[in-house]
Amino acid sequence: TAPVLEIRNLNVEYGLGAEAVHAVRDVSLTLHRGEVLGLAGESGSGKSTLAYGMTRLLPPPGVITGGQVVYHPAEGDPYDVLGLSDRDLRGFRWNETAIVFQGAMNSLNPVHKISTQLTDVLKAHDPRMSEHSRNARAREMLKLVGISPDRMEAYPHQLSGGMRQRVMIGMALILQPQVVIMDEPTTALDVVMQRQILGQLIELRERLGFSVIFITHDLSLLVEFSNRIAIMYGGRIVEEAPAAAVYRDALHPYSAGLLGSFPALRGPRRELTGIPGSPPDLKGMPSGCSFHPRCARAFDPCADTIPILGRPDTPDGATRSVACWLHPAAQPVGS
Ligand code: ATP
Ligand code: SF4
Numbered sequence: 445t446a447p448v449l450e451i452r453n454l455n456v457e458y459g460l461g462a463e464a465v466h467a468v469r470d471v472s473l474t475l476h477r478g479e480v481l482g483l484a485g486e487s488g489s490g491k492s493t494l495a496y497g498m499t500r501l502l503p504p505p506g507v508i509t510g511g512q513v514v515y516h517p518a519e520g521d522p523y524d525v526l527g528l529s530d531r532d533l534r535g536f537r538w539n540e541t542a543i544v545f546q547g548a549m550n551s552l553n554p555v556h557k558i559s560t561q562l563t564d565v566l567k568a569h570d571p572r573m574s575e576h577s578r579n580a581r582a583r584e585m586l587k588l589v590g591i592s593p594d595r596m597e598a599y600p601h602q603l604s605g606g607m608r609q610r611v612m613i614g615m616a617l618i619l620q621p622q623v624v625i626m627d628e629p630t631t632a633l634d635v636v637m638q639r640q641i642l643g644q645l646i647e648l649r650e651r652l653g654f655s656v657i658f659i660t661h662d663l664s665l666l667v668e669f670s671n672r673i674a675i676m677y678g679g680r681i682v683e684e685a686p687a688a689a690v691y692r693d694a695l696h697p698y699s700a701g702l703l704g705s706f707p708a709l710r711g712p713r714r715e716l717t718g719i720p721g722s723p724p725d726l727k728g729m730p731s732g733c734s735f736h737p738r739c740a741r742a743f744d745p746c747a748d749t750i751p752i753l754g755r756p757d758t759p760d761g762a763t764r765s766v767a768c769w770l771h772p773a774a775q776p777v778g779s
């Protein structure tokens with residue numbers, strides 16, 4: 445299917461010069477129309493930085509030091525989001541791409557009613573919309589995310605965590621964006637609630653037709669709900685494949701390790717084994733494959749040369765790529 449967002453060789457650094465932390469390294473990733481793309485990786489691997497970078501919401505001292513983010517609108521020519529003026533960027537953010545941030549449920553304004561917060565988004569976007577239409581749209585949106593319209597006049601503290609999270613999703617969807625990015629929206633919620641909310645989002649996607657980038661530590665959720673999964677390590681994508689393929693046979697030893705450390709989808713939860721060692725220090729990255737100090741399968745080239753994503757031949761023809769010297773298709777960086 446057609447792409448809706450193409451990230452090309454994106455680089456993001458925090459700070460400048462010798463002290464800079466290179467948090468996103470040459471990341472290329474394509475989101476296709478209608479799909480759910482899951483992004484996984486340990487804490488500090490650069491997932492949020494990638495999400496902020498592609499929407500230009502990086503907090504200082506974050507800077508984009510290279511790359512392109514090509515957006516394909518429903519109508520008209522594709523354009524590079526990194527080249528938008530501040531004014532065009534505001535429109536892009538709500539109308540085309542919306543983000544639900546990590547811990548977003550706590551970012552509702554405590555002194556305003558739910559109804560006001562939803563209708564304010566509409567007002568800011570289209571001052572000519574009548575109050576009546578704004579209220580009707582807000583009501584309809586709450587219904588879609590499973591909140592009874594009689595809660596419209598509630599304040600955030602009168603709602604449960606799960607309901608506040610639904611309100612945030614409603615706010616993100618109210619202008620009918622084509623792309624919704626969710627950055628670990630559910631970590632603060634219990635597992636049952638996480639699955640429920642994500643399931644609901646997927647159902648809405650089927651009805652409204654947007655695409656989703658979903659970021660989480662919980663690989664089991666991604667396996668269950670996403671079409672494709674990209675896995676980050678030390679600022680790079682190390683594997684990208686259809687969700688079922690990752691689950692069946694992860695090609696990168698790090699992905700395999702993450703899978704080994706995730707609890708069974710159903711049934712009793714297993715003890716998490718995790719991957720021995722800790723994530724790399726971005727200021728002093730290991731040479732070669734940055735995973736090599738932790739990799740049980742490391743061999744000759746691993747400590748010397750950085751592998752970048754290559755496409756192994758897959759018997760089922762699925763498009764997948766992996767950055768690991770165990771797979772002949774991997775390429776040296778700079779090739
Ligand atoms: P988590 O799963 O914990 O949310 P993440 O994969 O989203 O982690 P990021 O938040 O993108 O990771 O962080 C990537 C790297 O960038 C980390 O090493 C982090 O320390 C660094 N970093 C993030 N924000 C800043 C900042 N404002 N200033 C300096 N370094 C930062
Ligand atoms: Fe392990 Fe080498 Fe593959 Fe890196 S390139 S994941 S060190 S086998």
Ligand code: MG
Pocket residue numbers: 491492493546627628
């Ligand atoms: Mg994060």
